[in-house]
Amino acid sequence: MIKFNIITIFPDIFQSYFNESIIKRAQKRKLIDIKIHNLRDYTNDKRKTVDDTPYGGGPGMVMMVEPIFKAVKKLKVKSQKSKVILFSPKGKKFDQAMAKRFSKLDNLIMICGRYEGVDERVAKYIADEEVSVGDYVLTGGEIPAMIVVDAVTRLIPDVIAKESLNEESFSFKKQKDLANENYEYPQYTRPEVFIPNKKWAACPPKYAKHFWRVPKVLLSGDHKKIEEWKKRA
Numbered sequence: 001m002i003k004f005n006i007i008t009i010f011p012d013i014f015q016s017y018f019n020e021s022i023i024k025r026a027q028k029r030k031l032i033d034i035k036i037h038n039l040r041d042y043t044n045d046k047r048k049t050v051d052d053t054p055y056g057g058g059p060g061m062v063m064m065v066e067p068i069f070k071a072v073k074k075l076k077v078k079s080q081k082s083k084v085i086l087f088s089p090k091g092k093k094f095d096q097a098m099a100k101r102f103s104k105l106d107n108l109i110m111i112c113g114r115y116e117g118v119d120e121r122v123a124k125y126i127a128d129e130e131v132s133v134g135d136y137v138l139t140g141g142e143i144p145a146m147i148v149v150d151a152v153t154r155l156i157p158d159v160i161a162k163e164s165l166n167e168e169s170f171s172f173k174k175q176k177d178l179a180n181e182n183y184e185y186p187q188y189t190r191p192e193v194f195i196p197n198k199k200w201a202a203c204p205p206k207y208a209k210h211f212w213r214v215p216k217v218l219l220s221g222d223h224k225k226i227e228e229w230k231k232r233a
Contacts, residue, residue, distance in 0.1 A: 060116025080106035087141030091130030103155040112141030
């Protein structure tokens with residue numbers, strides 16, 4: 001079982017997402033354990049201050065190193081295979097290979113930044129790795145934390161059927177293979193024919209070209225041809 005420890009100043013953000021679907025079932029079956037930690041619980045003053053103005057001037061506020069240090073120190077267990085990650089725009093891009101690497105851990109501690117940023121000493125001395133989920137700006141590290149938990153959880157044994165994982169996007173053995181592979185073959189379900197404009201149903205056959213149809217090969221029952229189609233699609 002892997003334990004996800006998430007450090008944040010907005011702990012309530014996670015409740016809805018982590019209490020639904022696959023993530024909820026994985027927790028119930030004790031395949032994963034998710035703990036949300038309010039950074040303000042690791043402060044010393046009555047106001048529970050977690051940020052301050054930056055040295056040297058500049059806009060916004062910067063998250064302080066001391067509360068984060070205390071939180072990580074409490075959550076990091078020497079006997080466990082642990083990693084501390086800080087979500088940061090300058091971090092290494094999160095991908096499936098990284099998710100697989102994280103899925104082998106016992107304890108993944110995630111630091112969610114906010115405001116103008118996090119004191120650089122967190123990245124330098126506390127975090128094992130800086131991680132980015134993409135080249136765009138987010139309000140904080142909470143959404144990236146959800147992404148990491150979701151992606152890693154799917155790789156935990158027995159969370160999802162092995163057969164399903166093998167056919168998912170980015171499931172190839174080597175990341176470089178992605179350039180030569182489709183992410184997933186197209187999927188179809190009922191109805192066999194969908195008519196976007198119901199008026200066409202009573203029109204002459206020439207309007208049939210406007211119908212949205214399931215590829216005939218998928219209806220053939222010929223599994224060999226279907227597998228060949230999946231590889232080409």
